[in-house]
Amino acid sequence: MKLRLEGIGHAFLGRTVFEGLDLSLDPGEVVALIGPSGCGKTTVLQIAAGLIDPLRGRVRRAYQRHAVVFQEARLLPWMTARDNIAYGLRVAGARKKPRLGIAERRAREVGLHPNDLDKFPIELSGGMRQRAAVARALAIDPDVVFFDEPFTAVDVGLKRILQDLVIEAAAREHFSALFVTHDLSEAVRVAHRLVVLSGHQQGIVADRVIAGQPGQRSDRDIFEIVEAWSRDPAFTELFDGGRDT
Amino acid sequence: MKPVAHSLALAGWAGRYLWSGWAGAAGLFCFAAAWQAGHEFYGSFVLPSPLETLDAVAALMREPQFAEAAKATALRSLAGFALATGIGTTAGAIAGYSFAAMRLMRPIVTVILGVPPIAWIVLALIWFGSTGGSAVLTVVVAALPISFAGGLEGVATRDRALDAMARSFGAGMWTRFRTVTAPHLVSYLFPAWTTTAGTAWKVTVMAELLSNSGGIGGDLATARALFDIPRVMALIVVVVAFALFTEYALLHPLRDQLERWRSAGLPWGVKR
Numbered sequence: 001m002k003l004r005l006e007g008i009g010h011a012f013l014g015r016t017v018f019e020g021l022d023l024s025l026d027p028g029e030v031v032a033l034i035g036p037s038g039c040g041k042t043t044v045l046q047i048a049a050g051l052i053d054p055l056r057g058r059v060r061r062a063y064q065r066h067a068v069v070f071q072e073a074r075l076l077p078w079m080t081a082r083d084n085i086a087y088g089l090r091v092a093g094a095r096k097k098p099r100l101g102i103a104e105r106r107a108r109e110v111g112l113h114p115n116d117l118d119k120f121p122i123e124l125s126g127g128m129r130q131r132a133a134v135a136r137a138l139a140i141d142p143d144v145v146f147f148d149e150p151f152t153a154v155d156v157g158l159k160r161i162l163q164d165l166v167i168e169a170a171a172r173e174h175f176s177a178l179f180v181t182h183d184l185s186e187a188v189r190v191a192h193r194l195v196v197l198s199g200h201q202q203g204i205v206a207d208r209v210i211a212g213q214p215g216q217r218s219d220r221d222i223f224e225i226v227e228a229w230s231r232d233p234a235f236t237e238l239f240d241g242g243r244d245t
Numbered sequence: 246m247k248p249v250a251h252s253l254a255l256a257g258w259a260g261r262y263l264w265s266g267w268a269g270a271a272g273l274f275c276f277a278a279a280w281q282a283g284h285e286f287y288g289s290f291v292l293p294s295p296l297e298t299l300d301a302v303a304a305l306m307r308e309p310q311f312a313e314a315a316k317a318t319a320l321r322s323l324a325g326f327a328l329a330t331g332i333g334t335t336a337g338a339i340a341g342y343s344f345a346a347m348r349l350m351r352p353i354v355t356v357i358l359g360v361p362p363i364a365w366i367v368l369a370l371i372w373f374g375s376t377g378g379s380a381v382l383t384v385v386v387a388a389l390p391i392s393f394a395g396g397l398e399g400v401a402t403r404d405r406a407l408d409a410m411a412r413s414f415g416a417g418m419w420t421r422f423r424t425v426t427a428p429h430l431v432s433y434l435f436p437a438w439t440t441t442a443g444t445a446w447k448v449t450v451m452a453e454l455l456s457n458s459g460g461i462g463g464d465l466a467t468a469r470a471l472f473d474i475p476r477v478m479a480l481i482v483v484v485v486a487f488a489l490f491t492e493y494a495l496l497h498p499l500r501d502q503l504e505r506w507r508s509a510g511l512p513w514g515v516k517r
């Protein structure tokens with residue numbers, strides 16, 4: 001067990017988002033958190049990552065380092081891609097030379113060309129920025145990575161490539177991950193386990209192990225799982241009229 | 246290889262910066278032409294010609310006492326600039342972070358703004374007499390509100406999403422200020438600082454003139470008393486030159502270096 005949320009409840013300005021939520025991450029496990037827009041997925045992730053304090057319940061962490069990949073790349077506009085990727089290392093107090101070396105290696109892993117590393121975020125395409133954001137998260141050798149709908153804004157072809165990057169990195173480096181998405185096929189593609197958050201403050205309404213391993217499921221497998229689950233009552237909220245992005 | 250690329254980029258920037266000076270020079274020559282026309286219309290006693298003025302400037306430059314006076318004025322405006330931007334920016338930044346501090350400091354700044362500058366000079370004269378202190382104080386109160394507003398705006402409009410990103414890596418208050426808030430703040434502060442730099446020169450000369458405390462303002466008072474009009478014009482030109490020098494030779498290059506990331510996205514030819 002790397003991370004456990006116990007009886008978490010949260011409200012914004014008195015308006016309850018969810019109550020009594022339990023969730024845990026095993027070592028090396030990628031859990032997809034899915035739910036309709038506005039159901040509180042980002043809130044769960046922020047609580048898990050310690051960015052906001054929950055009103056009720058507690059978060060137990062059994063790891064050293066975590067990193068977050070946000071929906072937008074959130075690169076610092078005044079730093080080059082290289083310095084942005086090394087940002088987490090800089091915060092952790094790493095010296096300049098080694099941290100830039102690590103940044104360059106991570107940039108290669110996510111498919112950024114060395115020439116792009118001297119550019120400022122404003123000079124990079126949306127996809128390149130998101131690659132840099134993934135590289136920045138991986139650069140600190142995290143034990144747990146939180147992804148908050150990281151690839152919603154990129155086009156379909158690139159989305160697959162970036163998903164594959166995450167799948168490979170998770171398999172190679174054995175970090176645990178909480179992957180928030182509202183896209184069921186993305187969830188089925190990248191995760192070991194799927195958790196559905198209710199849109200009506202009922203907490204987690206389904207918790208399923210996804211057959212097979214991420215990266216080894218064929219498109220056909222994924223399609224069939226998605227088809228079967230989309231007829232499942234637990235998932236109806238995702239698909240009925242309320243579904244949006 | 247990197248230092249070479251870096252110095253090349255720097256040389257390119259310096260070339261572009263100097264080249265952009267031509268446009269400025271063209272504007273200045275238009276102004277000089279209008280000045281000359283005015284001179285021909287009203288005569289030397291009211292408006293000495295640009296050339297006469299330049300002669301007077303050259304004569305001024307040869308006087309050893311003038312160097313002393315210019316130095317005194319420069320030091321006073323520098324002190325006023327440093328105090329105004331230092332106190333103003335710090336107070337503004339604190340107000341930007343803390344709602345309570347903002348509620349407390351806003352009225353103070355409003356009151357400072359409401360007092361006419363000439364009243365400050367009178368007060369400064371009473372407090373400091375005929376010393377440089379009155380010029381410095383006048384600059385500080387005249388320029389402090391702009392820096393305060395810049396600091397407040399800059400901190401209040403910081404990108405909270407980037408701040409959350411930095412916190413997700415465990416960055417403390419100081420690191421977050423340095424890497425997330427400060428670079429953003431700079432773009433709000435530069436307009437305030439350039440205005441302050443210009444104000445500092447002008448207000449120092451004014452306060453010196455009124456408080457009779459030497460410096461270029463003191464020279465100006467003497468020249469006026471002697472009806473030495475070319476000298477009056479020369480002193481004005483010198484003050485304007487100092488203000489322009491501060492802005493274009495010191496502040497703008499500094500800003501361009503700090504904000505390279507902003508112009509990086511512009512296509513070639515739009516750079517300035």
Ligand SMILES: Nc1ncnc2c1ncn2[C@@H]1O[C@H](COP(=O)(O)OP(=O)(O)O)[C@@H](O)[C@H]1O
Pocket residue numbers: 012013017035036037038039040041042043044
């Ligand atoms: N900072 C905030 N202040 C007030 N309400 C918020 C805030 N953040 C989120 N909410 C509300 O909480 C609910 C859940 O938001 P969020 O966790 O972002 O949903 P999701 O990520 O699933 O789309 C939404 O109704 C949203 O309006």
Ligand SMILES: [Mg+2]
Pocket residue numbers: 041042148149
């Ligand atoms: Mg969200």
